[in-house]
Amino acid sequence: MQIGLDTYSLHIVLAAGEYDLFRTLDWMEARGLQGLQININGPRGRFLGGDPADRTHVRRVRAALAAKGFFVEIGGNETRPEALRWQLELCAELGADVLRTVLVFGDGLANTFARVRQDLEAVLPVASALGVKIALENHEDITAGELRQFLALVDDRWIGACLDTGNDLALYGDPVDAARHLAARAFSIHLKDHRLVRVAGEVFSVGVPLGTGEIDLPTIIGLIRRETPRPRLLIQDTTGYSSRLNPFNRRDLSPPHDYPGLPSYPSVAALEADGLRLNLSGLDAAGLSALAARQFRILDQDIAHVRRVLDGLADSP
Numbered sequence: 001m002q003i004g005l006d007t008y009s010l011h012i013v014l015a016a017g018e019y020d021l022f023r024t025l026d027w028m029e030a031r032g033l034q035g036l037q038i039n040i041n042g043p044r045g046r047f048l049g050g051d052p053a054d055r056t057h058v059r060r061v062r063a064a065l066a067a068k069g070f071f072v073e074i075g076g077n078e079t080r081p082e083a084l085r086w087q088l089e090l091c092a093e094l095g096a097d098v099l100r101t102v103l104v105f106g107d108g109l110a111n112t113f114a115r116v117r118q119d120l121e122a123v124l125p126v127a128s129a130l131g132v133k134i135a136l137e138n139h140e141d142i143t144a145g146e147l148r149q150f151l152a153l154v155d156d157r158w159i160g161a162c163l164d165t166g167n168d169l170a171l172y173g174d175p176v177d178a179a180r181h182l183a184a185r186a187f188s189i190h191l192k193d194h195r196l197v198r199v200a201g202e203v204f205s206v207g208v209p210l211g212t213g214e215i216d217l218p219t220i221i222g223l224i225r226r227e228t229p230r231p232r233l234l235i236q237d238t239t240g241y242s243s244r245l246n247p248f249n250r251r252d253l254s255p256p257h258d259y260p261g262l263p264s265y266p267s268v269a270a271l272e273a274d275g276l277r278l279n280l281s282g283l284d285a286a287g288l289s290a291l292a293a294r295q296f297r298i299l300d301q302d303i304a305h306v307r308r309v310l311d312g313l314a315d316s317p
Contacts, residue, residue, distance in 0.1 A: 001225060002071065002232045003306055004028075004035040005299075006190055007047035009237035012295045014047065015280055016288035021049035025064055027296075031303055035071030037100060037188065037234050040090070047075075052090050062094050071232065073098040073135075073188055079119040084134070085126055092130040098187050099127075099134050100162040103150070105141035105248055112142075113150050120154055127158045135162035135187040140170045141248040144178035151185050163228075164190040164236075165220050166213075169205045170243045172255045179220040183227040191306065192236040193217060198264040199271050199278065203245050206276050207238025210302040211309075218309050225313060235302050237295060242278040 005028055013019045021038075028036065039047045050057035065072050074096045076087045084101070091099050106112045120134065127134055136151070138144040138161070147161060161182040167190075168178040193213035194205045210217060224231050246253055265271040268278055280288065 001221075001310060002034040002230075003303070003310075004033055004037070004071065004232055004234045006037045006039065006075065006234040006236040008039045008075070009235060009299060009302075010047065010295065012240050012280065012288065013292040016285070016292040018289065018292050019047070019049070021047065021061065022064055025068055025070070028070070029068050031300070033303070034069075035073075035232065037073040037075050037098075038094075038096075039075035040087070041075065041077045052086075055093075058090070058093050065095060072096040073100060073232075073234075076101040078102070078104055079116045081119050081122040084119065084123045088123065088126050088130055088132050088134075091132040097132060099132055100137055100188050101134060102137050102139040103142050103147070104139075105250065109146060109252070113153060116150070117154055120156075120159060124156060124158055132158075133187045134159050136160070137162035137190070138164055138167050138178055138182060140167050140243050141250070143171050143173050143253075144168050144181040145173075148181040148185070160187040161185045162188040162190060163224070164192070165215055165217065166190075166192040166194040166205070166207075166238070169194050169196065169214070170245055170247060171250075171253060172245065175215045176219055176223075179223050183224050186224070186228045186231070189224060189228070189231060189233055190236040191217065191221075191233045192238050194238065195276070196259060196262055197271065197276065198259070198262045200265070200267055203259050203262065204242045204278060205245065206242040206271075206278065207240065208276070209237070209239065209298045209305075210235070211305040217305075218312065221306075221309050222313050222316075233306060235299065235306060237299055237302060239295065239298055240277045240280055240291060 045052045074091045103116045138147045163182040163186040165175050193208050193210045193215045195208045195213040
């Protein structure tokens, strides 16, 4: 198994104005990581560190990645053919072999499936010609079980899954079941941990360091180890991020129960006093910088946790 980083893990560093892709690559190399998924969603290519249309910058990034021997994936966010085409071309320019994207739930599940299937069929020849696989994520609008249904409709070797270990929590699901649905079709894996809490009467899925939340990562990683071809574990630190349950207000989904027994906080301030954050709202420059430094420390803990889990799996019969 290869261990890498999803650059979203540095979302606080980016918000603090302290993100630099090339320093990040050095930081990763020093820790023995083997590759990354570069999230390009947002202005100026966001975690790419420069405009994707700037060919000089793209060539510089590719050279830095090649010098370190890193695998690379790109993280996009839609399936419109015109968007997918340029993202697939960017993958080829950077030497990336996987493009992660999302279905984006629209007017019901059937209509979403029909639209996305049509979008993908329009770009499959491009993906095949460039040698780039498209990995659809079980995002916070589509469950892993639903994504597995979609992949059965579009059964093509260039189309697979980006298994996110935490997102199904936000859709009333079980992360282990999500892994069972998608591990065999996964081209990419977002490895994160979350905790359910109640804040002012509403339930949120809150990002926490790996191994400190509700997600059974050892079981999930073991399942990936058995079922996923060439697995890449991309650590995704989501501290400072949260999602209320069913964030897209899907009427066809409902909670299995009232979530009794959750840690309960009367306010956001009370949650933050306990070391958890729903988002980065209200932080000044100094606060963001302090959390950015903490994010690097958490990532060191995350890396160590994944390695302990893998060592434990290696020792098991």
